[in-house]
Amino acid sequence: MKNSVMIFLVCAVIGFGGGALFNQAKGSNEASTPDVETTKQTETVAEGNTEVVQPANTVSGEGQIISDKGCLACHAVENLGLQGGATGPDLSDAYTNVEGKHGKPIEEFLKEPTSAVMSTVIGGNPLTDEERTKIVEALKIASEK
Numbered sequence: 612m613k614n615s616v617m618i619f620l621v622c623a624v625i626g627f628g629g630g631a632l633f634n635q636a637k638g639s640n641e642a643s644t645p646d647v648e649t650t651k652q653t654e655t656v657a658e659g660n661t662e663v664v665q666p667a668n669t670v671s672g673e674g675q676i677i678s679d680k681g682c683l684a685c686h687a688v689e690n691l692g693l694q695g696g697a698t699g700p701d702l703s704d705a706y707t708n709v710e711g712k713h714g715k716p717i718e719e720f721l722k723e724p725t726s727a728v729m730s731t732v733i734g735g736n737p738l739t740d741e742e743r744t745k746i747v748e749a750l751k752i753a754s755e756k
């Protein structure tokens with residue numbers, strides 16, 4: 612009985628001691644190992660940050676298309692919780708006020724904008740019918756909030 616306890620202890624000491632020595636050797640031999648681990652940690656933190664930021668921009672899934680198409684570079688859509696640039700107006704009420712402001716319904720405006728800046732934007736990167744429909748739907752939801 613006593614013998615087997617002793618054997619167990621000796622094995623444990625050898626096991627742990629060996630493991631610790633091996634780790635030490637690894638640490639001193641491969642100086643780059645800690646660096647790799649640091650990089651990994653930084654990446655994890657960065658990913659965590661993205662995850663925190665993204666929900667703010669996708670609070671309501673319908674705003675995704677406006678974000679995807681780069682509209683947020685110049686427009687915010689406050690009613691959808693979307694932060695954006697201030698070059699263009701906030702689009703929260705665009706669904707209802709574009710026709711009065713630009714002389715055509717938003718669907719048409721996004722096809723052939725009457726404003727110079729938007730003509731350039733759409734001319735350089737036209738929206739597919741599906742994208743336009745999605746954007747109009749999102750802005751309709753925004754205008755109803």
Ligand code: HEC
Nearest residue numbers: 680681682684685698699700705709712726728729732746
């Ligand atoms: C380079 C900056 C820029 C980008 C990118 C941009 N816009 Fe605009 N947008 C403007 C500006 C500036 C106006 C105001 C034009 C005016 O009133 O003559 C405008 C006006 C509009 C309007 C009319 C709103 C109103 O109240 O007058 C709508 C709708 C619109 N943009 C939608 C979009 C959508 C959708 C996208 C993405 C596909 C987009 N914009 C991308 C700059 C931009």
